[in-house]
Amino acid sequence: MYPAGGSCIELVTVYNQGEASVSAWDWCRSVTFKASVPIDSAFLNTYSDGRTSAYTGRVVKTSAATNTWAADLYNYRTGGWDRLYTQSGTTQARYDGWDIYELYSTVGSSGRSGSCDAMSGITFESANISVRTNGVWAAASPANSDTGYDAPTSAFYCPTRTYRMVNAYDHWLAVG
Incomplete structure (x- = not known):
């Protein structure tokens, strides 16, 4: 974040x-x-x-x-x-x-991330994402945020993982 x-x-x-x-x-x-x-x-x-x-x-x-x-x-x-x-x-x-999900891992000759097995079955989540503007907290929304950092699942080189916005802008979920 x-x-x-x-x-x-x-x-x-x-x-x-x-x-x-x-x-x-x-x-x-x-x-x-x-x-x-x-x-x-x-x-x-x-x-x-x-x-x-x-x-x-x-x-x-x-x-x-x-x-x-x-x-x-x-x-x-x-x-x-x-x-x-x-x-x-x-x-x-x-x-x-x-406020993003990032993965840095070596990628094997198969094109698969070395961290796939270690993350298998693990959920990563960020919820209730808020933005503070002029001293006031508000839920992340199209008015104060964007989804420019959302990456397709393929970007993580781990075909068993999924990534999705549960509620656009203020709640994402990555599951292995």
Whole structure:
């Protein structure tokens, strides 16, 4: 998830060789991951509602004067937001805002992604996607979003995976 408006931070769920984390990518200074928290039982006890493994995150501008941004995770135990990372400066991102499903994996000689088997049966989902404009949150819609980043299933080189918009603009689902 990377908000429009020159954000310094992208909030990412990372799956890497059996390990999962929620990480902040710095787009203004380092252009690399700068903060990370593992998705483990402690994470789930704090950042999920206890019924699912879903978490709620946000990236918000905290100072327009310095273009400072913060990535936060919603803490279900305290009912507040926990800061994961903050950064300011000028973004080096080439595009302006997204909430997408991306897959980076080696592709074998068969044309199949090496991650297909590891992701088999796993669902990736982003729901209740909201956009903050002039300090007001609203559901992603044709008025404030587009579907330019939607990619066909074939783009992931994994024929057993499917991707679809459940509700255009504010809810997508990828299933293996």
